[in-house]
Amino acid sequence: MSIPTRLIAHFDLDAFFVSVECLNDTTLKGLPLAVGGTGDRSVVAACSYEARKYGVHSAMPMKTALRICPHLKVVSGTRSEYSRYSRIVTDLIGAAAPLFEKASIDEFYIDLTGMEKFFRPLQWTLQLREQIMKATGLPISFGMGVNKMIAKIATDAAKPNGYLYIEPGKEIEFLDQMKVSKIPGVGDQTNRELLQLGIETIRELRLANPDMLHRQLGKLGPELWNKAHGRHTGEVNPYQEAKSVSTENTYETDITDLSYLEAELVRMTEKIAYELRQENKLAGCIAVKIRYPDFETTSRQTTIPYTFYDDELIPQARSLFRQLYRKGYAVRLLGVRLSELTAEAKQTNLFQDIDRKSDLYKAIDSVKNQFGKESINKAGGLKNRNL
Structure with a gap:
């Protein structure tokens, strides 16, 4: 029995961050455009094809980009929008594809091996591409070949907004x-x-x-x-939403001290954010859970731009807590959960001050690794240390 020739499709949203910005502000279309910060250590997170003609490229220091292209338009970026559009595309591919891998926030592999028994793979992939473009308004290219490497190189050759099939x-x-x-x-x-x-x-x-x-x-x-x-022998790894990370505490004595509860919330959020950074994952959703003495349990969650930074997660946790908390009521249990975990959003972190922030958190985590998770806490969480 012969082994069927593998068939892999690779999708890549063209200049994703830039495309999203242009979709939300049509005056940016056709301009030499870069997404990123303007601080001393800022880098180009993404750039338009018009900017690339001047030699601008991703990860280039923004100062260099502005020097070689003085009329470069720089926008700070809207990470929440990138997360939102990535989720839309993921859902569309997930609903249609027999087996797919999400390689990054804007990049996907689909294994179509053996699917020629049921449909014409190239036509099917073209239809899926059209569906994505219609639903999002974003340009997307794909390549197809006998393995992931060939498919990816074909995609790069097909850009911008094209497709290329390399026959076996x-x-x-x-x-x-x-x-x-x-x-x-x-x-x-x-x-x-x-x-x-x-x-x-x-x-x-x-x-x-x-x-x-x-x-x-x-x-x-x-x-x-x-x-x-x-x-190339790399496999398409089935996409699965990573499990959530969470922490919760059931108190021996019901808690009525609001300042204590808010300090607990900060401490819990710091704890699971640290765990995320150790796994090099980011969260796209945060939830807060409260249980009262009568065992009534309530929770609320919100989607967020992918992150693993305390200073971005704690305000979200506080906001959810304030929406949930019934003033004057004692609390039996408090919990925080981070979900929609992914390692895909690394490129969304190429924004202003991100290098400085990364260095700061690396230093903090280094101390925690050496002396324990509780060795450093934000001031808002210190009240718990002696209680």
């Missing part, structure tokens, strides 16, 4: 014309090392001696050689 057996013909930098995972350093070996194109990499590549690049050498031949 055409992988080498497709790859040979490209520079080695087009291979996912080949960064600036590896690209420089390959250039020093006289290898600039994927064809030259394919024809290189694999033993020489191993000597020069270690185990990366044969891996790249296989990629140059169009080989």
Whole structure:
């Protein structure tokens, strides 16, 4: 029994942050545009194709971007909107696809292997793309091929707002014309090392001696050689919403002290935010739970821009608590839960002051790792320390 040829589609929302900004403010369309901050340490989170013509690119210091493109329009970004549109696209793909992986906030893989028995995969993927564009108004490109790598490279070649199907057996013909930098995972350093070996194109990499590549690049050498031949074994990992993280406390004595309860809320939120950062995940939803002495239990939740920072989560927790709390009533149980956990939103953190904030939280977590989770707490949570 022959093993069916794999068939993978890769979707990528084009210049996602920029596209969302232009959708919400049509005056931005056609401009050299960057999303990010304007502080000394700010970087470009995303940029329009018009800005890219001047050499602007993601992760570039904003100062550099403004120097090479003085008329660059900079917007600070609306993370809540990026989260909202990402959820819409995820739901649309999840409702249609037999098996899909959410690789990032704007990037998806779909495994269509064997689906030709039931429908025409290319036509099905085109229809799904049209459905996404109609529902969101956002441009989206896709590539299709026999593995994730081929599909992703095809998507990059199809941009902006296009599609490309690499038929089985055409992988080498497709790859040979490209520079080695087009291979996912080949960064600036590896690209420089390959250039020093006289290898600039994927064809030259394919024809290189694999033993020489191993000597020069270690185990990366044969891996790249296989990629140059169009080989890639990465699986499409089924998308599942990560489990929530939560903490709650049932008090031996019912609590009526509002300041104590608010301090508890801060402490709990700090605790689970720390746990998120240790797992390198972000939360897209926060909930607060209150139980009264008569065992009546009430909870409320709200979606939020993906984050794992205390200073962004605590105000949300406080707001939910104030909406729920019945003034003058004692509380038997208090809890906080973070859900819609994901590692996908890393790129949403390339905004103003984010480097400074990241450094601060790394320092705080380092102390907590060394001396315990409770070694550092915000002032709002200190009342609990001696109670």
